[in-house]
Amino acid sequence: MARYFVELAYKGTNYHGWQIQQNAHSVQEEINKALSTLLQEEIMITGAGRTDTGVHAEQLFAHFDSIQPIDAAQLLFKLNSFLPTDIACKQIFEVKEDDHARFSATYRTYEYRISTTKNPFTTELAHYFPYKLDVAKMNEAAELLIQETDFSCFSKSKTDTFTNMCHITEAYWKNHNEQLIFTITANRFLRNMVRAIVGTLLDVGQQKIKVEELTEIIASKNRSNAGKSVPAHGLFLTKIGYPFLKEVKG
Amino acid sequence: MARYFVELAYKGTNYHGWQIQQNAHSVQEEINKALSTLLQEEIMITGAGRTDTGVHAEQLFAHFDSIQPIDAAQLLFKLNSFLPTDIACKQIFEVKEDDHARFSATYRTYEYRISTTKNPFTTELAHYFPYKLDVAKMNEAAELLIQETDFSCFSKSKTDTFTNMCHITEAYWKNHNEQLIFTITANRFLRNMVRAIVGTLLDVGQQKIKVEELTEIIASKNRSNAGKSVPAHGLFLTKIGYPFLKEVKG
Known part of the structure; x- marks a missing residue:
């Protein structure tokens, strides 16, 4: 298993914030759906923090764990094609297993x-x-x-x-x-x-x-x-x- | 009667272009409605040209004629309050009676x-x-x-x-x-x-x-x-x- 960081940017206008929740459209849900589909395994992404409904992010890091080896450049390209136009992924890179998008942020x-x-x-x-x-x-x-x-x-x-x-x-x-x-x-x-x-x-x-x-x-x-x-x-x-x-x- | 030029800017996303038409939302219609309400006389604005559905304008001049004396600074302020957020008026100024937003444009x-x-x-x-x-x-x-x-x-x-x-x-x-x-x-x-x-x-x-x-x-x-x-x-x-x-x- 390996851990990956993703750098994201999104326009918050059409989302009920970052955090996944029932009966509301969230950025986290879009990323989970995209990564799970592309990697054919259930991916749960952890963000550096939440943003409220309508708030934008020019840079938000999140991490996920995957059981398979990942070609980061290829996944980045596919992820941007899969995600809606108001969410962009800037980079994907492997980190150490205890690096944490939320708790490691200073x-x-x-x-x-x-x-x-x-x-x-x-x-x-x-x-x-x-x-x-x-x-x-x-x-x-x-x-x-x-x-x-x-x-x-x-x-x-x-x-x-x-x-x-x-x-x-x-x-x-x-x-x-x-x-x-x-x-x-x-x-x-x-x-x-x-x-x-x-x-x-x-x-x-x-x-x-x-x-x-x-x-x-x-x-x-x-x-x-x-x-x-x-x-x-x-x-x-x-x-x-x-x-x-x-x-x-x- | 006097002729006035208005300098406009608008985001075209939510409009079926500049030109007024039946059963469609146009920028020209919004301006006519705003000026007619504020001046309490029927105003028909003439634009420098048309923009198609979804096309934006960072600068578009248009002219209108009014039978009353106008305080341009006050009208500018009121017009921007009245118009939707995706249409802005930058300036209003009097011109000669034969200056024409479309035909005088070089x-x-x-x-x-x-x-x-x-x-x-x-x-x-x-x-x-x-x-x-x-x-x-x-x-x-x-x-x-x-x-x-x-x-x-x-x-x-x-x-x-x-x-x-x-x-x-x-x-x-x-x-x-x-x-x-x-x-x-x-x-x-x-x-x-x-x-x-x-x-x-x-x-x-x-x-x-x-x-x-x-x-x-x-x-x-x-x-x-x-x-x-x-x-x-x-x-x-x-x-x-x-x-x-x-x-x-x-």
């Missing part, structure tokens, strides 16, 4: 993309938000996040996690191609956390919340003190780091 | 975008074509187009045009952001012409047609000698030129 990076002007070509790939924003203040607030570790205030109340501790290593806003993009990297994220953080930082940018108040909101550990969650379709999982992988993206 | 530029690798984010905005292409040969063939004037061989047989003469001023392929893009500018285009040219140049790129043969195909004036039309969703109207307008796009 960091995840998300981007939240905001379209500040109406753009008919990114309606499903960016959140349209044409209001005045103080980006300098939003970046001040983003920097405060790096000093914090308990993000209960940005977490959905009903989750099955044991801890709300996360270590954020980068969090900043930048303008790029007529979009305002928030980049955030952490060892782990709580359910709905990025979208709640972005909603709160947009409140800062609109002077509804002062930068200093953010520290109090986080200390309160109360979700209702933070801002509203922004819509899913602006959120992209963009990078996942593993100690045994060289950087695949610049 | 050139149109189209781009055809090909995705050479599977990209889940451009499934509706580029034609996925992962086969080997000799782009140098395709550019040699594209250059030949500039010397020709009768493009009957690339025209749908049943059209209501009186002449198949067009003056092409630029036609070339370039690589840009993991896409292979064909740019073509002419004073006018025949129905389906760009998609038939691109299909024929892809045949050249795949060595199915020799560069020299293109001249014979054009001379034959016979549509069945040229290559197949490529799908609509890779085609973008990108620029329209008017003598009284400064370049709006770089």
Whole structure:
């Protein structure tokens, strides 16, 4: 038996998220179906994490085990022909048997993309938000996040996690191609956390919340003190780091 | 009465093209409906040209006449709020009464975008074509187009045009952001012409047609000698030129 990593990218618009579930269309289900058919054995893929309904992934690693020797280049070609057009596989490669897509990952990076002007070509790939924003203040607030570790205030109340501790290593806003993009990297994220953080930082940018108040909101550990969650379709999982992988993206 | 130009952009995926028609959803109909509602008078907009079902526009100018004085900035804001998310209005400005969106236009530029690798984010905005292409040969063939004037061989047989003469001023392929893009500018285009040219140049790129043969195909004036039309969703109207307008796009 050998273990393989696959690097995937998908547009989340037509999926109820990554995770397989009854009576809903998921990315994981599509991959399982494709690999099981192509390899003629039952394949169960394990992703680095979940993405919610409508959230996109520019890079998501997943692993699977197979009992047969695999020609990775050939499988990659067949897999891309078999998968729907909104799911792409970038690479397939063998790893050690205890390398794990979820548990071996050391960091995840998300981007939240905001379209500040109406753009008919990114309606499903960016959140349209044409209001005045103080980006300098939003970046001040983003920097405060790096000093914090308990993000209960940005977490959905009903989750099955044991801890709300996360270590954020980068969090900043930048303008790029007529979009305002928030980049955030952490060892782990709580359910709905990025979208709640972005909603709160947009409140800062609109002077509804002062930068200093953010520290109090986080200390309160109360979700209702933070801002509203922004819509899913602006959120992209963009990078996942593993100690045994060289950087695949610049 | 005064005449106004509007600069529009739209994603063609959900429309049966620009032109208003019975029992089909068109961009023109959406604009007429929006302007008539906002101005409380019956507005009929005239576009620079038609786009077919599924074809996109990054820049299309259209004009309308109104019997009332218009605050262009305010109307622009309201129009973008009223129009669906896949149609955007970039600007509205008054022109002279005999300036005409269609007849005053001196050139149109189209781009055809090909995705050479599977990209889940451009499934509706580029034609996925992962086969080997000799782009140098395709550019040699594209250059030949500039010397020709009768493009009957690339025209749908049943059209209501009186002449198949067009003056092409630029036609070339370039690589840009993991896409292979064909740019073509002419004073006018025949129905389906760009998609038939691109299909024929892809045949050249795949060595199915020799560069020299293109001249014979054009001379034959016979549509069945040229290559197949490529799908609509890779085609973008990108620029329209008017003598009284400064370049709006770089």
